[in-house]
Amino acid sequence: MSRNLQFKDFLLLMLIVALSTLSFVKKARAIPSFSRQTGLSCDVCHTVFPHLTPFGRDFKLHGYTYDYSKLIKFSRNQYKQQASEEGFLPNLAVNQIPMLSLRVKSQYSHMKGGSNVPSATHFNWVKGSSLYFAGEIAPDIGTFTELTGINDQGGSLTLGGFDLALVGPNEKLGPYNLTFGLRGEDMVGFSDPTNSVGNWGALLHGFSGGISSRNRFFEAFAPSPLEGGEIYAMLGGFTHGGLYAAFGLYHPTSGQVGKTSPTYVALTDPGSASATFDGTSNVDEYGRLAYFFPGFDHIYTEIGTFGYFGHENITASEAPGNGEYSDAVREYGLDGQLQYIDSHNLFEIFASFIHDRNGSFYGHDIYNGQLINGSAVAANNFSINADYYYNRTYGIYAKYTYQHSSELKDLNVSGEAVGLSWYPYQNVNLRLEEDVYNKDNPDVAATGGSASDYDTTRVMLQYAF
Structure with a gap:
């Protein structure tokens, strides 16, 4: 596709945005499944998607179920009465409202390039998409399941994220609410x-602030899908102060039909560039502790810590000897969040520090041209994101x-991103972003040039239905 044609597509995208804003209505019911099932608008749970309000955090804590909340019960009863009077739905019930939602993202991007790195311009009508199966399955069981991967570059449907919740009954411990349960994810x-x-x-290749996802630096596979679960408990709440704790067990899986070709971020077999790895054994542990301060003057804050402790044995099909290596991963982190939420203004900060x-570690350091043959490797990551929105509509953000x-x-990577964001409606978002790299060793090692050659301008349009 030529650059001129891509630019025409970009102009067409902007025209569609303009027409879309004329065709939508504020009370449109074509919004994601949580809103359709609860009868609440998206901004009750989200500041701006996907960030959560204190109410949204509580909804997630209760496993996406409804009976715990007086507000959801009231809203559902009001909606049932309205539906009965207007005749558009006889009832608002879990089994009558589809638990499906769809998100589609279109994107235009232009990479700056340089003397050794050609500039690159891309336009994708479907840069990414997700199909969500989300909501209450039974009074104490809920799920949030994301299927993703379908795009106009030939991607196939894959499991993006899975959370199945079994929530215990609401309890009291002295004056504090106690919420607990079990999650499979x-x-x-x-x-x-x-x-x-x-x-x-x-x-930064997708690295972002927030909770560790394990799919970061050191895994037996790149990336490393996981299967496991957590037990969790929350004493108190998100507006009047509360303590959250979780403990989980996970088993890494290849996600590649049992075989994964080694890359510079995955284990490789020393002396054999063609080695593939057959699987892992043992189970990893994860722990999490977070405190939510009592809210005051529309301000809500959180500070927390977490740790991941991995100790698999990795079996390589072409490895010498018994073909097993120890993958002793240790990951520790600190995170904090602050939100100011009033009727017109929204300000948020998310920050994290993670040590891996x-x-x-067995692998090839392309930047240095060296093979790391079983020695210890460590890395630190610091990330901070901030955004401001007026009326949850016009925003600016930085990272x-x-x-x-x-x-x-x-x-070794570092850089900044700044952007403008517009939500004409709660389920439609248009963004303009500039990514600036101070250091970009992975790309520089692979293709040459300097870090600034990979600076990129992006325009994104996202719909959620």
């Missing part, structure tokens, strides 16, 4: 009430990330 911390993705963007250490390893130079 395929991503560490996916069910955590603080874990909503940072500001949109592709800066692999006690026995900074710094990532460094003394032993594995391929991991």
